[in-house]
Amino acid sequence: MSKKTRKKTSNPSVRRATSAKPRAKPRPGKPKSLPGHPSKTKTTAQKEITAEAESAAGTKPQPVEGARAPSFRLPRDGGGMVSLSDFAGQKLVLFFYPRANTPGCTREAVAFTRLSDAFARSGTVVLGISADPPKAQEAFRDKHGLSVPLLSDETHTTLQAYGAWGEKSLYGRTFFGLIRTTVLIGGNGRIRRIWRHVKVDGHAEAVLAAATAAD
Numbered sequence: 001m002s003k004k005t006r007k008k009t010s011n012p013s014v015r016r017a018t019s020a021k022p023r024a025k026p027r028p029g030k031p032k033s034l035p036g037h038p039s040k041t042k043t044t045a046q047k048e049i050t051a052e053a054e055s056a057a058g059t060k061p062q063p064v065e066g067a068r069a070p071s072f073r074l075p076r077d078g079g080g081m082v083s084l085s086d087f088a089g090q091k092l093v094l095f096f097y098p099r100a101n102t103p104g105c106t107r108e109a110v111a112f113t114r115l116s117d118a119f120a121r122s123g124t125v126v127l128g129i130s131a132d133p134p135k136a137q138e139a140f141r142d143k144h145g146l147s148v149p150l151l152s153d154e155t156h157t158t159l160q161a162y163g164a165w166g167e168k169s170l171y172g173r174t175f176f177g178l179i180r181t182t183v184l185i186g187g188n189g190r191i192r193r194i195w196r197h198v199k200v201d202g203h204a205e206a207v208l209a210a211a212t213a214a215d
Helices: 003-009 012-019 040-058 103-114 116-121 134-144 157-161 203-213
Strands: 073-075 081-083 091-096 124-130 150-152 165-170 173-178 181-185 191-196
Touching: 073 150, 091 103, 091 203, 103 116, 103 124, 103 134, 103 203, 116 124, 116 203, 124 203, 134 150, 181 203, 191 203
Parallel strands: 091 124, 124 150
Antiparallel strands: 073 081, 091 181, 165 173, 181 191
């Protein structure tokens, strides 16, 4: 080792600097939420509130046959709004389907369209309802040549009121979604018949028979 190196190493200030441990970087504190910018904790809380609301919706009492049909006002394909009161004094069929352009829903909507003249002769109006937006309903209508009006309930309010929104199970997983349901409403505004967990094949024909037999 050279004299120059020994001289530098023997300097007490150099030894202290060499032996000192590196200073730890200060840990950043938890950022405060700015007004109008919710924190992650708040977002989680909001998700929990939504889950609780869905759970509560699933426990609402379902409408029963003989009860007055819940009112609704929903947008339809092609524009405009449709209300229950528009059909006062007429028999009305509401078929709730999970999703436009899926195989089962397509077969069901096509079957109701095929029988639309027979429903009209029995004095019955048929409406399809799902949670799809109006644009999706229009694409569904155009692709399959559907003639029945298709209503959109994106908030699930009407679906819940008619017991068509609740907990479902698929491949061991539970979730909330639309339960395939059909409701026949009499001219007096009361529910005449409810079909839950509908099997598509032959269903439209069974609904037509019930509507034709109803007063």
